[in-house]
Amino acid sequence: MKEHSGSGEMTKAMKEESICNSCSNIILKASFYSPKDYEKCLSYIKKLLQSGNFEVVEKNCEIDRVKDENDHWVDDIIFHTIKCKSCGQVFTCSVNTYRGSGCFKKGR
């Protein structure tokens, strides 16, 4: 899997602890209480990506394809890792659809 940084270079990736303007108000979830909760988080992430401040660095399926046409999860474990383009902080949204657990957290 390749990481295309595109035109945006790694800017100020040194300060991992400092939260920048783009990600200081990101809403994390310690856990999802229902599939709906997870889907809400996915659309939130989509919005973050649309804002242009974040990019997907790792994923095992498309954000809008977590379910197939029969409304089944595409995998037991689904994850998406996004990165803040300004400070390099990564955030991971992952779920275990088999056990029904998941979260959206800082880091990988």
Ligand SMILES: [Zn+2]
């Ligand atoms: Zn940031």
